[in-house]
Amino acid sequence: MASNGKDTAENAAKEVRISHTRLRGIDVMRDPKLNKGLAFTLEERQLVGIHGLVPPCFKTQDEQVYRVLQNFYHFESDLDRYIYLIGLQDRNEKLFYRVLTEQIELLMPIVYTPTVGLACQKYGLVFRRPRGLYITINDLGHVYEILCNWPERKISVIVVTDGERILGLGDLGAQGMGIPVGKLSLYTACAGVDPQHCLPIVIDVGTDNETLLKDPLYIGLPQKRTRGEKYDQLIEEFMQAVVKRFGQNTLIQFEDFGNSNAFRFLEKYRGQYCTFNDDIQGTAAVAVSGVLASLKITGKKLSENTILFQGAGEASIGIAHLLMKAMKEEGSSEEESLSKLWMVDSKGLLTQGRPSGGLTEHKMTFTKKYKHMSNLEEIVREVKPNIIIGAAAVPGAFTEQIIKDMASFNERPVIFALSNPTSKAECTAEQAYTITEGRCIFASGSPFQPVTVNGKTHHPGQGNNAYIFPGVGLAAILCGIRHITEDVFLATAKALANLVQQEDLDSGRVYPPLTKIRDVSASIAVEIAKYAYKHNMAAHYPEPADKDDFIRSQMYSTDYSSFVPDRWSWPKL
Ligand SMILES: NC(=O)C1=CN([C@@H]2O[C@H](COP(=O)(O)OP(=O)(O)OC[C@H]3O[C@@H](n4cnc5c(N)ncnc54)[C@H](OP(=O)(O)O)[C@@H]3O)[C@@H](O)[C@H]2O)C=CC1
Ligand SMILES: CC(=O)C(=O)O
Numbered sequence: 001m002a003s004n005g006k007d008t009a010e011n012a013a014k015e016v017r018i019s020h021t022r023l024r025g026i027d028v029m030r031d032p033k034l035n036k037g038l039a040f041t042l043e044e045r046q047l048v049g050i051h052g053l054v055p056p057c058f059k060t061q062d063e064q065v066y067r068v069l070q071n072f073y074h075f076e077s078d079l080d081r082y083i084y085l086i087g088l089q090d091r092n093e094k095l096f097y098r099v100l101t102e103q104i105e106l107l108m109p110i111v112y113t114p115t116v117g118l119a120c121q122k123y124g125l126v127f128r129r130p131r132g133l134y135i136t137i138n139d140l141g142h143v144y145e146i147l148c149n150w151p152e153r154k155i156s157v158i159v160v161t162d163g164e165r166i167l168g169l170g171d172l173g174a175q176g177m178g179i180p181v182g183k184l185s186l187y188t189a190c191a192g193v194d195p196q197h198c199l200p201i202v203i204d205v206g207t208d209n210e211t212l213l214k215d216p217l218y219i220g221l222p223q224k225r226t227r228g229e230k231y232d233q234l235i236e237e238f239m240q241a242v243v244k245r246f247g248q249n250t251l252i253q254f255e256d257f258g259n260s261n262a263f264r265f266l267e268k269y270r271g272q273y274c275t276f277n278d279d280i281q282g283t284a285a286v287a288v289s290g291v292l293a294s295l296k297i298t299g300k301k302l303s304e305n306t307i308l309f310q311g312a313g314e315a316s317i318g319i320a321h322l323l324m325k326a327m328k329e330e331g332s333s334e335e336e337s338l339s340k341l342w343m344v345d346s347k348g349l350l351t352q353g354r355p356s357g358g359l360t361e362h363k364m365t366f367t368k369k370y371k372h373m374s375n376l377e378e379i380v381r382e383v384k385p386n387i388i389i390g391a392a393a394v395p396g397a398f399t400e401q402i403i404k405d406m407a408s409f410n411e412r413p414v415i416f417a418l419s420n421p422t423s424k425a426e427c428t429a430e431q432a433y434t435i436t437e438g439r440c441i442f443a444s445g446s447p448f449q450p451v452t453v454n455g456k457t458h459h460p461g462q463g464n465n466a467y468i469f470p471g472v473g474l475a476a477i478l479c480g481i482r483h484i485t486e487d488v489f490l491a492t493a494k495a496l497a498n499l500v501q502q503e504d505l506d507s508g509r510v511y512p513p514l515t516k517i518r519d520v521s522a523s524i525a526v527e528i529a530k531y532a533y534k535h536n537m538a539a540h541y542p543e544p545a546d547k548d549d550f551i552r553s554q555m556y557s558t559d560y561s562s563f564v565p566d567r568w569s570w571p572k573l
């Protein structure tokens with residue numbers, strides 16, 4: 001963890017971190033949790049019986065970090081870098097997390113968006129050894145037994161997908177496994193959740209992706225998606241089996257489910273389990289945080305903004321509901337708030353009784369009594385938003401004309417291109433900054449390089465739920481929060497916005513830099529912990545007096561442990 005300069009329990013524990021294992025010889029090196037590469041001391045090599053199996057040199061973890069980075073730079077493609085890093089995770093877990101934590105800006109775009117999207121598309125090719133659990137529709141009635149096959153007994157957080165909407169890339173079936181794997185890597189790198197307590201899961205009910213079904217390398221069930229009652233039964237059995245196997249405090253994060261299932265399962269399970277939907281709720285919190293931080297630049301009240309969404313799906317609907325909640329806190333009525341929120345889906349502006357139809361229950365809330373329009377450029381000219389948010393996976397949707405118009409209505413237009421991966425972004429950072437002559441407040445779901453306009457360099461912030469779920473999850477796990485309410489996500493959005501410094505705003509960012517994300521996640525967790533104990537939502541007692549110290553002391557350390565003789569497993573001499 002990033003040192004906060006305090007003499008925390010974690011810092012004290014570092015001095016005496018000890019590994020006990022009954023494994024001996026080559027098995028120690030083959031266990032990624034125990035393997036220290038070339039960092040085993042001579043004594044340890046003799047103790048666990050690997051002397052001679054490791055080259056006769058001794059390298060600290062720092063020295064091994066150097067080797068990892070040399071390898072990383074040696075590869076020419078990001079997919080090869082992804083394969084290399086996953087290989088490292090499989091071989092030497094502490095080293096993997098050490099490098100990922102220290103080089104988060106460099107490596108997050110590989111283990112997460114955008115490269116993880118490509119890795120999922122090519123998962124059949126990338127596949128080396130399995131990571132995570134695969135539960136298929138054929139396992140109905142046996143889900144608990146499959147969970148019991150997982151080698152760890154204590155699981156604190158599960159990220160589960162059925163692969164139907166992987167980033168903005170559509171249905172990737174079981175190959176969506178890259179997403180739970182990547183998200184959970186961030187739980188550890190960004191929030192210090194012990195990787196041993198994390199479990200990535202794919203629910204494989206088939207795929208409707210014809211290309212994958214024809215692909216000999218596809219790793220999932222080669223069949224069309226099972227839908228309806230049988231699918232719901234599998235999810236229900238899965239939820240119950242998780243609690244039976246790992247306990248009711250296990251956090252279950254739904255990720256990249258298709259639209260209607262995502263909303264259905266959130267409604268169904270939010271009051272029964274410790275669960276949230278990252279695409280609806282995590283995204284809502286990160287976007288609302290970005291909007292709140294932008295107010296420090298524009299000097300406006302939240303409710304003084306007109307906000308237009310391109311897309312009316314999980315992300316947009318989630319963001320809009322949380323914005324309404326924030327506006328209500330600011331003093332606006334529901335009617336006033338709704339009048340500020342405009343949405344466009346694949347059939348155009350959400351208007352009451354529009355001829356093109358397609359208005360689901362979730363969209364109905366945001367329909368306007370207004371003439372129907374379907375062209376985004378015309379809608380922008382008509383609505384004149386201050387803030388435009390893209391989450392429809394339509395690349396280039398924010399055209400030059402739209403960006404120009406945003407800059408003509410607003411001194412500081414807010415432009416969030418949230419769709420992932422980079423290939424699906426509504427516009428690039430370069431387009432946004434150059435067309436607005438550096439005046440826009442820009443954020444994007446996937447990272448963009450800094451852009452210099454008229455001699456000023458702008459560092460675009462990454463408006464990605466990665467700023468939210470690790471901290472929320474850490475707090476939920478440590479405090480035993482049974483149900484994660486919308487209020488928690490609003491508190492998280494505010495906490496994150498409060499962490500944005502003037503220097504961030506000056507450099508064009510409405511988020512703290514990624515380099516601080518571990519500290520940011522810890523601070524978010526502390527705020528949620530305070531909130532949870534104050535509102536009787538925490539099940540773990542006694543309540544920690546110093547929550548900051550408590551949270552930080554529980555975070556996973558990437559330092560190698562020392563091996564000492566295990567007195568139970570060694571024969572007496
Ligand atoms: N930055 C972040 O942290 C996050 C980013 N995202 C990204 O947001 C994108 C959308 O995700 P999500 O909301 O979950 O997906 P959904 O499938 O739930 O929603 C997509 C929405 O886009 C709309 N849409 C599709 N084509 C068009 C079009 N041509 N014009 C206008 N709207 C269109 C759809 O319309 P219709 O309803 O008519 O089908 C739907 O409302 C993805 O790229 C995803 O990666 C998602 C979560 C987090
Ligand atoms: C970031 C994320 O969760 C998504 O794009 O789906």
Ligand SMILES: [Mg+2]
Pocket residue numbers: 167255256278279
């Ligand atoms: Mg997602």
